[in-house]
Amino acid sequence: MERREQILVAAAREFDRAGFAGASIAGIARTAGVPQGTLHFHFPTKLSMALAVIDEQNSRTFAVVSHGDGSPTAALIGASRAIAELLRTDAIVRAGIRLSLERGEFAHATASFYEQWIGGIVDVFRSAIASGELRTDLAAEQLGATVVPYFTGVQLVSEVRTGRADLFAAVETMWHVLLAGTADPRHRERLFGVVAEAFRGAD
Amino acid sequence: MERREQILVAAAREFDRAGFAGASIAGIARTAGVPQGTLHFHFPTKLSMALAVIDEQNSRTFAVVSHGDGSPTAALIGASRAIAELLRTDAIVRAGIRLSLERGEFAHATASFYEQWIGGIVDVFRSAIASGELRTDLAAEQLGATVVPYFTGVQLVSEVRTGRADLFAAVETMWHVLLAGTADPRHRERLFGVVAEAFRGAD
Numbered sequence: 436m437e438r439r440e441q442i443l444v445a446a447a448r449e450f451d452r453a454g455f456a457g458a459s460i461a462g463i464a465r466t467a468g469v470p471q472g473t474l475h476f477h478f479p480t481k482l483s484m485a486l487a488v489i490d491e492q493n494s495r496t497f498a499v500v501s502h503g504d505g506s507p508t509a510a511l512i513g514a515s516r517a518i519a520e521l522l523r524t525d526a527i528v529r530a531g532i533r534l535s536l537e538r539g540e541f542a543h544a545t546a547s548f549y550e551q552w553i554g555g556i557v558d559v560f561r562s563a564i565a566s567g568e569l570r571t572d573l574a575a576e577q578l579g580a581t582v583v584p585y586f587t588g589v590q591l592v593s594e595v596r597t598g599r600a601d602l603f604a605a606v607e608t609m610w611h612v613l614l615a616g617t618a619d620p621r622h623r624e625r626l627f628g629v630v631a632e633a634f635r636g637a638d
Numbered sequence: 639m640e641r642r643e644q645i646l647v648a649a650a651r652e653f654d655r656a657g658f659a660g661a662s663i664a665g666i667a668r669t670a671g672v673p674q675g676t677l678h679f680h681f682p683t684k685l686s687m688a689l690a691v692i693d694e695q696n697s698r699t700f701a702v703v704s705h706g707d708g709s710p711t712a713a714l715i716g717a718s719r720a721i722a723e724l725l726r727t728d729a730i731v732r733a734g735i736r737l738s739l740e741r742g743e744f745a746h747a748t749a750s751f752y753e754q755w756i757g758g759i760v761d762v763f764r765s766a767i768a769s770g771e772l773r774t775d776l777a778a779e780q781l782g783a784t785v786v787p788y789f790t791g792v793q794l795v796s797e798v799r800t801g802r803a804d805l806f807a808a809v810e811t812m813w814h815v816l817l818a819g820t821a822d823p824r825h826r827e828r829l830f831g832v833v834a835e836a837f838r839g840a841d
Contacts, residue, residue, distance in 0.1 A: 456656065536739060536798075546798050550799070571818065572814070572818070573814055581792070584791035584792045584795035585788050587791040587795055588794065591790060593787070595738075605787070608776065613819070615774065615775070617818065
C-alpha cells in the first residue's frame with residue numbers, strides 16, 4: 436500500500452471510531468505507523484484528511500452504481516446492496532459516511548455529497564418511470580430526494596442498534612416499502628424477486 | 639428558568655453546535671452564565687450532561703404522540719409533524735437527536751432510545767393494521783423498524799442540505815411513499831388528506 440493510502444486508511448479508522456472532533460492526529464500517525472511529520476507532508480491538517488476520506492468514499496460508492504442498459508430499478512437495488520456491503524467491510528466508506536453525517540467545517544463538502552447522490556439517483560428514477568417500471572404520483576426528483584435520506588437513516592440506525600448486523604435485512608425492508616408504493620403492477624413481482632435475490636442469505 | 643434547566647439548555651446549544659467531542663465544559667458554563675463549579679454541582683461530567691439532554695429530549699418527543707382513540711395513522715402523522723416542529727424550534731430536542739446519532743460513551747443510551755421509539759410505533763402500526771387503515775405484507779414490527787430510520791434520515795439530510803428549511807416538505811414526501819405502499823384503498827384519500835392538512839403551508 437502506498438504511504439498516502441496507508442495514512443488515509445488509518446485516518447478512516449480513527450474518524451470511524453471517534454468522529455471528526457474526537458480523532459487525534461497523534462492517534463492517526465500511530466495507527467498508520469508513520470511519524471507525524473510524514474503525515475503532515477501528505478495532509479497538512481485534520482480537515483484535509485477528512486475531506487480526502489470523504490472524497491475517496493464518494494469514488495468508491497459511486498463506482499458501484501452500474502450504468503448498464505437493463506432495469507433501472509434493479510440497478511438501484513444492486514447499488515444499495517453493494518453500498519451496504521462496503522459499509523460492512525470498508526473503513527474508508529464507513530468513515531466517509533460517518534463524517535458526512537457530522538457538521539462543522541466540512542458541512543459544505545458533505546452537503547454537496549448529498550446533492551450528487553440525489554442528482555444521480557433522480558436520473559435513474561427518471562429512467563425507471565419512463566420505462567414503465569415505476570408508476571407513481573411522486574416526481575423522480577421527490578423519489579431521489581427521499582430515497583437517499585431513507586437509506587442514510589436505515590444504515591445509521593442499523594449501526595446504532597446492531598453494529599450493522601441487520602443492515603441487509605433493513606435495506607430489504609426499505610425496498611419493500613418503496614416498491615409497494617411505486618412499482619407498476621406489471622413489474623412488481625419481478626422487482627420483488629430482484630430484491631429477494633439481492634439480499635438472500637445476506638445477513 | 640431554574641438553574642439546572644438553564645445549564646441544560648446551554649449544554650444543548652453547545653452539543654447541537656459542536657457535537658459531544660467538540661463541546662467544552664468551559665463553553666457550556668459561559669453560555670449558561672454560571673461558574674464551572676456550579677455546573678459541576680449539577681452535572682459532574684460532560685457525559686452526565688449529554689445523558690440528561692438525551693433524557694429530556696426523549697420526554698419532549700414522546701409527549702407529542704397522542705394516544706386518542708381516533709385514527710392510529712393520523713396520530714403518527716401528527717406526531718411526525720410535531721417532532722419536526724420541535725426540531726426546528728427546541729435546542730434540547732435538536733441536541734438530543736444529534737447526540738443520538740453519535741456513538742461512543744452514550745451508545746447504549748441512544749440505542750435504547752431507538753428501541754423505545756420503534757416499540758412505541760410498532761404498537762400504533764399494529765392498531766392501524768387491526769383497524770383496517772393499513773393493508774400490507776409487512777408486519778407492524780417491520781413498519782416500525784423502518785419508519786423510525788426513515789424519519790431519522792429525512793431530518794438529518796434536511797439539516798445537512800437546507801438547515802431544516804425543507805423539513806416539513808421532506809416529511810410530507812416520506813408519508814406519501816409510506817401511504818402509497820401501505821394504506822388500504824378505502825382509507826387512502828382520507829389519509830393523504832390528513833398529510834396535506836398536517837403539512838399545509840408549513841415551510
